[in-house]
Amino acid sequence: MGLRRSITPWLLGGASLSLGAALTLVAVEPALSAGETYSQADPAVQAGMGVIMQSRCGNCHIIPGIPHADGNFGPDLGPHDDIPPVAGRNPLAIYPHGSVPNNSQDDLAAWLAHPTDLKPGTAMPDLGLSQDDAEAAAAYLYAIQPDGSVAGMDDSAAAPTPDSGGSGG
Numbered sequence: 001m002g003l004r005r006s007i008t009p010w011l012l013g014g015a016s017l018s019l020g021a022a023l024t025l026v027a028v029e030p031a032l033s034a035g036e037t038y039s040q041a042d043p044a045v046q047a048g049m050g051v052i053m054q055s056r057c058g059n060c061h062i063i064p065g066i067p068h069a070d071g072n073f074g075p076d077l078g079p080h081d082d083i084p085p086v087a088g089r090n091p092l093a094i095y096p097h098g099s100v101p102n103n104s105q106d107d108l109a110a111w112l113a114h115p116t117d118l119k120p121g122t123a124m125p126d127l128g129l130s131q132d133d134a135e136a137a138a139a140y141l142y143a144i145q146p147d148g149s150v151a152g153m154d155d156s157a158a159a160p161t162p163d164s165g166g167s168g169g
């Protein structure tokens with residue numbers, strides 16, 4: 001009796017200490033990463049929305065999440081029929097022949113910045129986008145999900161005004 005009493009608390013103490021540490025790690029990590037992954041606005045995606053609206057890409061393309069982007073001169077950039085959104089397409093710009101690689105967001109930005117350089121004779125005009133603007137627009141297009149939603153846009157920022165006071169520079 002005396003022996004058991006003196007050993008048991010010591011064993012339990014050691015066990016509960018390491019168990020507690022393990023539980024803390026398991027419990028905390030998923031909670032943090034879930035908070036960061038979902039429902040957080042992505043500034044690059046939001047900047048890309050502005051670039052796409054200003055460049056009037058929607059005159060020629062259907063683009064999910066962009067007001068009045070219902071053109072059909074160029075390909076529908078959202079998911080449709082069996083075709084995935086732009087991030088899932090490789091190659092790009094297959095109309096009416098020829099193509100451009102799309103292995104990364106950088107490839108897409110290169111196409112948006114200089115379509116006629118990458119594919120001479122393409123019906124997509126060179127819109128004179130800066131490299132920064134092309135990268136932002138590519139970030140937006142890559143954020144379009146297979147279900148047509150756009151990641152990185154929170155609801156309050158979904159419909160910004162195009163010219164809300166010229167600050168910055």
Ligand code: HEC
Nearest residue numbers: 055056057060073074075092093094095096122123124137
């Ligand atoms: C004057 C009409 C026009 C405008 C404006 C225009 N595009 Fe295009 N776009 C096209 C056409 C036409 C094609 C198909 C080109 C080809 O296949 O050679 C195309 C192709 C593309 C593709 C490849 C799609 C695929 O599935 O192959 C992307 C991405 C794209 N455009 C994005 C944009 C973005 C972003 C803007 C605005 C910055 C824009 N376009 C502005 C006409 C336009």
